[in-house]
Amino acid sequence: MLTVPFEDPDMMRESQFGATFTRQEDARTLSSAELKEAEDDNTDREEEEREDDENGLPKKKGARKKKFSEGRGERVKMRRQEANARERSRMHGLNDALESLRKVVPCYSKTQKLSKIETLRLAKNYIWALSETLSAGKRPDLLAFVQTLCKGLSQPTTNLVAGCLQLNARNFLTDHNGDVSFSGRPHQYDSLYPYPNAEMATPTGLSSGTRDSVKPFRPYNYYASYESYYDSASPESSSPRFDGQMSPPNNYNGIFSLKKHEDQVEYSKNCHYGMRYCNVPGRGSMYRVSPDSHFPYDLHPRGQSFQSQDELNTGFHN
DNA sequence: TAGGCCATCTGGTCCT
DNA sequence: AGGACCAGATGGCCTA
Numbered sequence: 001m002l003t004v005p006f007e008d009p010d011m012m013r014e015s016q017f018g019a020t021f022t023r024q025e026d027a028r029t030l031s032s033a034e035l036k037e038a039e040d041d042n043t044d045r046e047e048e049e050r051e052d053d054e055n056g057l058p059k060k061k062g063a064r065k066k067k068f069s070e071g072r073g074e075r076v077k078m079r080r081q082e083a084n085a086r087e088r089s090r091m092h093g094l095n096d097a098l099e100s101l102r103k104v105v106p107c108y109s110k111t112q113k114l115s116k117i118e119t120l121r122l123a124k125n126y127i128w129a130l131s132e133t134l135s136a137g138k139r140p141d142l143l144a145f146v147q148t149l150c151k152g153l154s155q156p157t158t159n160l161v162a163g164c165l166q167l168n169a170r171n172f173l174t175d176h177n178g179d180v181s182f183s184g185r186p187h188q189y190d191s192l193y194p195y196p197n198a199e200m201a202t203p204t205g206l207s208s209g210t211r212d213s214v215k216p217f218r219p220y221n222y223y224a225s226y227e228s229y230y231d232s233a234s235p236e237s238s239s240p241r242f243d244g245q246m247s248p249p250n251n252y253n254g255i256f257s258l259k260k261h262e263d264q265v266e267y268s269k270n271c272h273y274g275m276r277y278c279n280v281p282g283r284g285s286m287y288r289v290s291p292d293s294h295f296p297y298d299l300h301p302r303g304q305s306f307q308s309q310d311e312l313n314t315g316f317h318n
Numbered sequence: 319t320a321g322g323c324c325a326t327c328t329g330g331t332c333c334t
Numbered sequence: 335a336g337g338a339c340c341a342g343a344t345g346g347c348c349t350a
Contacts, residue, residue, distance in 0.1 A: 079336080080327090082336095083328085083329095083337085084326075086337070087327075087328085087338090087339090092325095095324095115324090117323090319350100321348105322350105323349105324348105325345095325346085328343085330339105331338100331339085332338085332339080333336105334338100
C-alpha cells in the first residue's frame with residue numbers, strides 16, 4: 001500500500017541511482033526523460049556486456065534477456081519510486097515514534113536532541129530503573145537512579161543528564177568498563193530531597209532524616225550504595241553490551257520531576273508521567289499517595305499539581 | 319579533517 | 335504481484 005501519495009513532491013524527492021538529497025535540499029524530481037535515459041543506460045550496458053564476448057556469443061547464459069518494453073520499463077521504475085516513497089514514509093514513521101520516545105524519556109530537549117541510539121539506550125535504562133524502583137518498593141537512591149539512567153550513554157549525553165540534574169557529570173561518569181562510578185558529593189543533592197521525612201533509601205547521609213535508619217554519611221561511596229540497591233543486575237545484563245558509551249537525558253522531567261515542555265498538557269490528558277501513575281477508580285491512585293510524599297519517587301494522583309516537582313524543576317531546567 | 323549521525327536509495331527476503 | 339521489513343551503501347551536515 002502506498003502510504004504517501006506518489007505525487008507528493010516532498011515525498012517524491014528522488015535521487016535515483018545513488019544520488020542522495022537531504023530533506024532540506026530542494027531535491028529534484030526525476031523527470032520521465034531522466035528515467036528513460038537511465039533505462040537506456042542499463043539496457044546499453046547489458047548490450048555491451050554481451051558484445052564483449054570474444055566469440056560474439058552472448059556472455060550471459062540462457063536466452064538473451066528480453067528487452068524491456070518501454071511500458072514495462074516505466075512500470076518497473078514506477079514501482080521503484082513507489083517503493084522508495086513507502087520506505088521514506090516508513091522511516092518517517094519510525095522517526096516519529098522515536099521522537100515520541102524522546103519526549104517520554106528523561107531529559108527531553110527540543111534544542112539538543114538525543115540521537116536515536118542514545119534515545120533507545122536511555123529508554124532502556126529508564127525502564128530498567130523504574131522497574132527496579134517498583135520491585136524494590138522503596139525509594140531508591142537518587143544518584144543510583146541517575147547512574148542507572150546513564151549506563152552506557154555517551155559522554156555528551158551523560159553531561160546533558162548532569163546538566164539537567166544540576167550535578168557534576170564527574171560524579172557519575174563511566175569508567176572504562178562502561179560502568180558508572182561516583183566520585184564526589186553532589187552538592188545540590190539535598191535539594192532533591194526536600195522532604196524531611198524521606199523514608200526511601202537515600203544516599204547514605206544525604207537525606208535529612210529517615211524513618212528506617214540513619215546511615216552514616218559516606219560522601220565518596222555512592223556507587224556502593226548504588227550497587228546495594230541495584231544488586232540484581234545492571235541494565236547491561238539484558239543486553240549484549242554498551243560499547244562503553246553512556247548518554248544522558250536532558251531534563252529531569254520524566255523521572256524525578258515533570259518535564260516542562262510543550263507536551264505537558266498532553267501528559268495530563270494521557271496519564272503520562274504523573275503517571276503513568278494513573279488514578280484507579282475508587283482508589284484515587286494506583287499508588288500510595290502519602291501526605292509526606294517524597295518527590296522524586298513518590299507517586300501522585302493525576303490532577304494534583306506536581307508542586308514539589310515543579311519546585312525542583314526550577315533548579316533542573318536549563 | 320575525521321568521525322558521528324542521519325536521510326535516502328536500493329535490492330533482497332518474507333509474507334499475504 | 336506487491337507491500338513490509340531489513341541491511342548495506344552513499345553522501346550531506348555538523349562538530350570537535
